[in-house]
Amino acid sequence: MSSGMEEMASQIDDLQKKAESDAQSAGSLEALQAVQAAFIGRGGALNEILRGIGKMPAEQRGQVGQMANQAKKTLEERFALRRKELEAAAGQAEQSKVAQYDPTIPARREAVGSLHPVTIVQRQIEEVFSRLGFIVVTGPEMESEYYNFEALNIPPMHPARDMQDTFWLGNGKLLRTHTSPVQVRAMEKYGAPLRVIAPGRCFRYETIDASHENTFFQLEGLLIDRNISIANLIAVMKLLLTEVFQREVEVRLRPGFFPFVEPGFELDMRCEICGGAGCPTCKHSGWVEVLPCGMVHPNVLKYGGIDTDVYTGFAFGLGLTRLAMMKYGVRDIRVLNSGDLRGIIAAEKLTGPTIVNGSRP
């Protein structure tokens, strides 16, 4: 062998040994891949050596080429072997991970969303009244003074305005203090005979405590037809409360003053929270006002363009928020407008989840 050949042979030999030891110490498939590329890849060390072949005498080239090819073959086999070893080791690691999984651990309970208690009660009442032939309408939350007061028989300067602390807006309008303005709006739009309910958000400039909020929900009801009397009013109110509470509820009727009804009543219900013994929610009286109502005042019918010689009607203003509190035992009204979910959870406990996988059951 010429000295050039010898040198070449030892270079190839060294390279092969180095490659073998590097492959052995490669701890992962990625590392092995890198070793392979470094030695027998396109730009690898072996090709680098082979580039020197050109400078050798022609008769020696074949032999060197053969040595190089042999080394490459050997290395390929070595790499393949090492790859198998590494793959087996990775498989074992995966297996031991599976072994750590304990199928007896109870599954984590998925958080299931729920409708707001007020929404639940609202929908329930809408359903009851739809069966009785009422339509569900809405009115603006930013209301005119005319619909909120005047058309309800509460003229400017009338002391009844003091009963409702109002948010007045810079544009001359106000945030409606009740859903009653929808009464005259509905009369104007649909005429008589008429059966509507109007649920919605109301606002009062209130000092907030356990039973007062600046934002709350009411549900207005209005029925106008021929020969409507207080007997019809009482029958419908009892049906409503029986449906909401799913049992016979104890009620009492007291005279109540509202300028838009004559006669007007306060319909009270036995407090659901204390059962009548007295608690902060019922102001220790055992009764909670749930349903102010009455026969629609002729002036209001006239504002709505209804012929008072032919038609009479009754109206009621249900405190939707208060009713939801009663139904679900929510003691503090502030919970309902806050991010505190305990009130919502209280409702869910009684009714079950109302949204499952994003849709109502």
Ligand code: DAH
């Ligand atoms: N709008 C009244 C309020 O918020 C409640 C009310 C009373 C509504 C009597 C009515 C009614 O429809 O007939 O204080």
